[in-house]
Amino acid sequence: MASRITIDGSFGEGGGQVLRSSLALSLITGKPFEIHHIRSKRKKPGLMAQHLTSVNAAVEIGCAKVSGNIIGSTTVIFDPTCINAGNYHFNIGTAGSCTLVLQTILLPLMISDKPSSICIEGGTHNPFAPPYDFLKKAFLPLIQQMGPEVSIQLITHGFYPKGGGKIEVNISPSKELKHFTLCDRGQLITINAIAKVAQLPESIAQRELKTIAKKMNITDNNLHLETINNSNGPGNVVSVEIQSEHCTEVFTEFGKIGVSAEKVASKAARSASQYLLEPVAVGKYLADQLLMPMAMTGKGKFTTLAPSQHTLTNIEIIKKFLDVEFRINHLSEQCVEIEIV
Numbered sequence: 001m002a003s004r005i006t007i008d009g010s011f012g013e014g015g016g017q018v019l020r021s022s023l024a025l026s027l028i029t030g031k032p033f034e035i036h037h038i039r040s041k042r043k044k045p046g047l048m049a050q051h052l053t054s055v056n057a058a059v060e061i062g063c064a065k066v067s068g069n070i071i072g073s074t075t076v077i078f079d080p081t082c083i084n085a086g087n088y089h090f091n092i093g094t095a096g097s098c099t100l101v102l103q104t105i106l107l108p109l110m111i112s113d114k115p116s117s118i119c120i121e122g123g124t125h126n127p128f129a130p131p132y133d134f135l136k137k138a139f140l141p142l143i144q145q146m147g148p149e150v151s152i153q154l155i156t157h158g159f160y161p162k163g164g165g166k167i168e169v170n171i172s173p174s175k176e177l178k179h180f181t182l183c184d185r186g187q188l189i190t191i192n193a194i195a196k197v198a199q200l201p202e203s204i205a206q207r208e209l210k211t212i213a214k215k216m217n218i219t220d221n222n223l224h225l226e227t228i229n230n231s232n233g234p235g236n237v238v239s240v241e242i243q244s245e246h247c248t249e250v251f252t253e254f255g256k257i258g259v260s261a262e263k264v265a266s267k268a269a270r271s272a273s274q275y276l277l278e279p280v281a282v283g284k285y286l287a288d289q290l291l292m293p294m295a296m297t298g299k300g301k302f303t304t305l306a307p308s309q310h311t312l313t314n315i316e317i318i319k320k321f322l323d324v325e326f327r328i329n330h331l332s333e334q335c336v337e338i339e340i341v
Helices: 014-031 049-062 097-108 132-144 202-216 261-277 284-297 309-321
Strands: 004-010 035-036 066-067 076-079 087-091 116-122 149-154 166-174 188-198 223-226 235-244 248-254 301-306 326-330 335-340
Touching: 004 014, 014 049, 014 076, 014 097, 014 284, 014 335, 035 188, 049 076, 049 087, 049 097, 066 309, 066 335, 076 284, 097 132, 097 166, 097 284, 116 202, 132 149, 132 235, 132 248, 166 188, 188 202, 188 261, 202 223, 202 235, 202 261, 235 261, 284 301, 284 335, 309 326
Parallel strands: 004 035, 087 116, 188 223
Antiparallel strands: 035 076, 066 076, 116 166, 149 166, 188 235, 235 248, 301 335, 326 335
């Protein structure tokens, strides 16, 4: 058996991403690993429900041997044997992020030998996690350009802290992934602002849209209010979707008790405006998501904003499993090109 790769879960950004990336890369490469000090930089270290679901999903898909897969565990040992495509159903049981669980298993299933169908229950719109809309509109269209066919459907919304959401994903794999170059977003096509409320007054969403329209000079035709009727609990999310010739970016903020609708909307508008000011293809969150699929092809590059600690941590974890080197070329104070060399 191959010797295990040792991962320090407190490295760099020190959050759950270190674990999720390690699980995905272990499945992709077949290399076993052990990780210690999981989420040691968080207020509640160790595995929470969402992280445990990610581990157990990887175990099922990888026909893996595992130890440490219990709530609160700060060490996990993971030995995969294969990538087993099929129909799967994972229930986080809390408002933990469905999209982060999917992040763990999507890329391995994209290179398996048969199609897969995945149902995940939990949170669909969570702070500090890619929301459903980001995956559907920004990330997956780029993944499909690499060869696999991936469709995602939102069955029910799940907002923090109630959860109760559900997504369904269908994956038709591709053994050969095409590398991609995304250095120019191309011509701007349209900017839309979308505000959603569940079990809350519509006036909140109206105020958010009014704020974004004023700050970004968006006309009424591009303002969209959605009242969610199938949510398990109250929630509010506002996003700015920037559709360009070569890619779409989505910038999201979540309503919180004690924070005005205007302040929430202003943060979303500020992130979107910062992206538009710079000649880059992808924002910092999308950049983080693209690192691993790009590394799987061994080639490619994209332009983005100055990398976050999250991105730099992810690069180092990828290099532990894949024989790739990343080059970060500084184009200006705010812009970089991330390239695999």
